[in-house]
Amino acid sequence: MATNITTSYAGLTLKNPIIAAASPLTATADQCRELEKAGVAAIVIKSIFEQSIAHNAHRLADMQSHGEEADYLDAYIGEQMIGEWRTTLREIEAATTIPIIASIACHTTEAWVRYAKIATEERMDALELNLMNIGLASKRTDNGTIEQQFIDAINAVRSVSTLPITVKLAVNLTNPASLAERMKACGVKGIVLFNRPYPIDIDIEKREYIAGHTLSCLSDLSTPLRWTGLLSAEVSNIDYALSGGVHTWQDVVKAILAGASAVQLCSTLYNSGLSLVQTMLHNIAEWQEAQNEETLEGYRGKMNASKEEYANELKRIQYLHFKA
Numbered sequence: 001m002a003t004n005i006t007t008s009y010a011g012l013t014l015k016n017p018i019i020a021a022a023s024p025l026t027a028t029a030d031q032c033r034e035l036e037k038a039g040v041a042a043i044v045i046k047s048i049f050e051q052s053i054a055h056n057a058h059r060l061a062d063m064q065s066h067g068e069e070a071d072y073l074d075a076y077i078g079e080q081m082i083g084e085w086r087t088t089l090r091e092i093e094a095a096t097t098i099p100i101i102a103s104i105a106c107h108t109t110e111a112w113v114r115y116a117k118i119a120t121e122e123r124m125d126a127l128e129l130n131l132m133n134i135g136l137a138s139k140r141t142d143n144g145t146i147e148q149q150f151i152d153a154i155n156a157v158r159s160v161s162t163l164p165i166t167v168k169l170a171v172n173l174t175n176p177a178s179l180a181e182r183m184k185a186c187g188v189k190g191i192v193l194f195n196r197p198y199p200i201d202i203d204i205e206k207r208e209y210i211a212g213h214t215l216s217c218l219s220d221l222s223t224p225l226r227w228t229g230l231l232s233a234e235v236s237n238i239d240y241a242l243s244g245g246v247h248t249w250q251d252v253v254k255a256i257l258a259g260a261s262a263v264q265l266c267s268t269l270y271n272s273g274l275s276l277v278q279t280m281l282h283n284i285a286e287w288q289e290a291q292n293e294e295t296l297e298g299y300r301g302k303m304n305a306s307k308e309e310y311a312n313e314l315k316r317i318q319y320l321h322f323k324a
């Protein structure tokens with residue numbers, strides 16, 4: 001039997017379900033060329049962060065001058081950084097033939113619109129809006145306000161771009177299902193579950209915040225697997241990409257069974273190198289053959305919450321019969 005591992009995600013046809021997630025591994029044209037050669041089906045370019053552009057421009061300008069001159073320099077450096085990002089998108093687009101997704105992370109409507117326009121002009125295949133809520137949380141913010149800001153950002157982007165819009169969500173949301181439904185109504189085509197913010201830790205001797213475990217581990221798969229299983233049943237006709245803790249080919253199969261159309265890999269590429277992609281693809285195809293699954297679509301979502309037996313497992317929170 002000839003097995004078919006093609007899939008479709010957010011309107012893009014992918015030759016297999018493996019997408020390289022946004023990270024420093026996807027920052028340059030050379031790296032993206034290598035990722036394509038390694039066999040990934042699509043690439044999400046490292047995010048452009050409005051806040052870090054503003055912060056870095058401000059810092060550099062402050063180091064070199066003061067007052068009005070610093071303000072001028074600040075704006076000038078910011079513009080240069082955005083120009084460099086545009087050049088990177090152009091170079092990546094020219095260096096690759098697989099779908100390329102531009103990731104943007106903003107706070108102001110002005111920046112969402114501007115970055116989305118640039119990505120569209122540079123012929124990206126889709127947009128990934130990096131919607132993190134950590135910096136927005138405050139006791140003065142009513143429930144639902146942050147979600148509304150996400151919806152506003154999507155609408156602003158949609159008003160200036162015809163590219164398929166995908167969103168990468170944070171894990172700490174109150175009700176991802178209602179948010180996913182609202183996003184779908186705004187025209188969002190794909191949802192990435194979930195982003196992994198920069199992990200922090202504390203050095204208790206120096207009393208300093210330090211980097212935590214930058215890369216994910218095997219147990220990190222549990223949360224995105226659960227929410228993919230729940231959401232793909234609850235909010236259908238929108239695609240899901242699972243991100244977080246996918247380290248082996250078996251994890252890819254699990255993600256598909258739970259309802260994902262694709263997975264996004266990052267940590268495992270850092271740990272094992274790009275040759276892992278071919279091994280994964282080979283093993284997925286072999287598994288499909290052994291299971292008599294001609295296509296990936298044939299088993300996608302077969303273990304999501306639309307079946308009661310699986311819904312019970314996915315919604316289970318208590319630890320029954322645990323023995324240490």
Ligand SMILES: Cc1cc2nc3c(=O)[nH]c(=O)nc-3n(C[C@H](O)[C@H](O)[C@H](O)COP(=O)(O)O)c2cc1C
Pocket residue numbers: 021022023024046047048103130168194195196214215216217220243244245246264265266267268
């Ligand atoms: C060093 C590093 C940099 C990252 N940079 C970005 C980024 O620019 N934008 C983004 O959306 N996610 C970023 N991520 C998150 C990854 O895209 C991915 O969602 C996360 O690491 C979970 O997947 P994994 O378990 O395969 O690592 C980064 C992750 C790492 C480890």
